[in-house]
Amino acid sequence: xxxxxxxxxxxxxxxxxxxxxxxxxxxxxxxxxxxxxxxxxxxxxxxxxxxxxxxxxxxxxxxxxxxxxxxxxxxxxxxxxxxxxxxxxxxxxxxxxxxxxxxxxxxxxxxxx
Numbered sequence: 001x002x003x004x005x006x007x008x009x010x011x012x013x014x015x016x017x018x019x020x021x022x023x024x025x026x027x028x029x030x031x032x033x034x035x036x037x038x039x040x041x042x043x044x045x046x047x048x049x050x051x052x053x054x055x056x057x058x059x060x061x062x063x064x065x066x067x068x069x070x071x072x073x074x075x076x077x078x079x080x081x082x083x084x085x086x087x088x089x090x091x092x093x094x095x096x097x098x099x100x101x102x103x104x105x106x107x108x109x110x111x112x113x
Contacts, residue, residue, distance in 0.1 A: 046093070047093055047094075047095065048093065048094070049094070049105075049109055051093045052090060052093060052094075055076070055086060056086050056089060056090050056093075058076065059072060059076075059083060059086045059087060059090060060090055060102060060105075060106040061106060061110070062075065062076075063087075063099055063102050063103050063106060064103045064106045064107055064110070066103075069083045069084055069087070087099075087102075090102060
């Protein structure tokens with residue numbers, strides 16, 4: 001019993017039993033060819049402005065502001081490597097190859113909104 005909450009604290013044995021049960025559930029799901037999470041078709045196109053995720057859109061807008069990867073990472077609370085990954089995905093989706101092109105495309109898109 002926890003003196004702070006008054007609730008029963010799980011023992012190591014109880015934690016072990018839960019882990020075993022979770023493993024059994026996962027095993028049964030695999031046997032039934034079931035998967036966790038959504039495997040539905042993508043609702044977003046794979047190329048063009050509409051294909052960008054909300055985070056990729058943020059990265060694109062920050063590029064227009066002229067921020068570096070480390071500054072974007074700081075603002076979004078992610079690593080600079082995550083920013084680089086998002087930029088790489090954006091370049092691929094928009095079929096461009098530079099930050100200057102991204103800034104131009106994003107500025108045009110913002111002007112049309």
